[in-house]
Amino acid sequence: MNDRPSDKEKNRFTARAMRYASVGANVGGVAARIAGRRLFGLDPERGRDAASLAAALGGLKGPIMKVAQLLATIPEALPAEYAAELGQLQSQAPPMGWPFVRRRMAAELGPEWEAKFASFAHEAAASASLGQVHRAKGHDGRALAAKLQYPDMQSAVEADLVQLGVLFSIHARMSPAIETSEMLKEIAARLREELDYDLEGRHMRLYGLIFKDDKLIRVPEVVPALSAKRLLTMTWLEGKRLLDYRDRKLEERNQIARAMFRAWWYPFSHYGVIHGDPHLGNYTVFEDGEGRASGINLLDYGCMRSFAPKFIQGVIDLYHGLLRNDRALVVHAYETWGFGGLSNELIDILNIWAKFIYGPMLDDRVRTIADEVSPGMYGRGEAFKVHQGLREKGPVRVPREFVFMDRAAIGLGGVFLHLNAELNFHRLFEDTIAGSDLAEVAGRQLEAFTAAQVPLPEGVGSTAAIPQG
Secondary structure, three states: OOOOHHHHOOOOHHHHHHHHHHHHHHHHHHHHHHHHHHHOOOOOOHHHHHHHHHHHHHOOOOHHHHHHHHHOOOOOOOOHHHHHHHOOOOOOOOOOOHHHHHHHHHHHHOOOHHHHOOEEOOOOOEEOOOEEEEEEEOOOOOEEEEEEEOOOHHHHHHHHHHHHHHHHHHHHOOOOOEEOHHHHHHHHHHHHHOOOHHHHHHHHHHHHHHOOOOOOEEOOOEOHHHOEOOEEEEEOOOOEEHHHHOOOOHHHHHHHHHHHHHHHHHHHHHHOEEEOOOOHHHEEEEEOOOOOEEEEEEOOOOOEEEOOHHHHHHHHHHHHHHHHOOHHHHHHHHHHHOOOOOOHHHHHHHHHHHHHHHHHHHOOOOEOOOOOOOHHHOOHHHHHHHHHHHHHHOOEEOOHHHHHHHHHHHHHHHHHHHHOOOEOHHHHHHHHHOOOOHHHHHHHHHHHHHHHOOOOOOOOOOOOOOOOO
């Protein structure tokens, strides 16, 4: 008997209710305690409540973990105590066992699914918050990676988004320094997209077009005949963990860092798209014939974010405004991003964070990404200053586009810190943004997105004529 996923895994009330039961009471209890103490004029016991909330969420090991870690990177997205606790949570999930995998694969490819592969490993090669990956081999001899989504993930995501709303409501009771409504919309949209493996396959094809014949970056190739709505099969790219190279020679570490920089900034500046989850597990390193680091394999494409060309220009304008100390251009850049009604004081506060993000690119010399700063302290000092400033002069409304741009920039910086790379980031940035003329970006974006069958950013052209298959 073959239960099709369309019947089995829709957003069922029962699955959603089970998830609420496992966490909703605890999260709601934290919110109720805070609300009650504030009602009677008592100071919130944030440290204790934060630990209780982290304990409640930590038991899920699901999509909300990705959200929690994202929020921990944005100053004032959550109270500092909550961000500290949530930032320590891990998003790894226990893998599904073979009997469960076999049933899931039959639901995606039919009862004779094993005959479609030359071999298929019973044990998962990797597991994460939404699914797990198995090594396989195709009948054409190619090594494959089969990414299989866990069951009831749509229900889990919807339930977790409700809990995220509870988190933000807690924050709203604590005199927040930023307004989070747009953040909630953005996170919800991206998290729902991560469930769409067909869309992820299209994004993989897009990056394959962008980095075709590139010497530093390799992209897996989608295998459509072995893919389905909740199964994405691609070519397996051999590589080693990025952290295995921390003790290699500086030349090799710099080679990896150059590849990482290009893998992130080139698609953004030339095509208006970013890899929104620069987690260490999403990259592996390939070597040359002599065993030296040569470049990176860019793996997971579930969390992507595309931008209209005007937003790209805003990022470049902010860079030039900071570089030339041109305050008018800086303000124009913030307004282009979607920040509105900014006072001079708020602009100064935002500039603290902007100078932290752009700092290495503004400094025309060979250096590490953050001189004399450990990975665990990266951005902490600047975040504290922004926290204090926004408390006094806020609130400020964070535009949607900022959320994953900020998350990705912090994550990328963390990778450079782990590698302890020493590069002239200013020159790298100048070389990468060359050719980022708005009209040219728009033309490249339209051509590449259409060829890969990826929806264009909101407000850019139309994808109505793009076939959906």
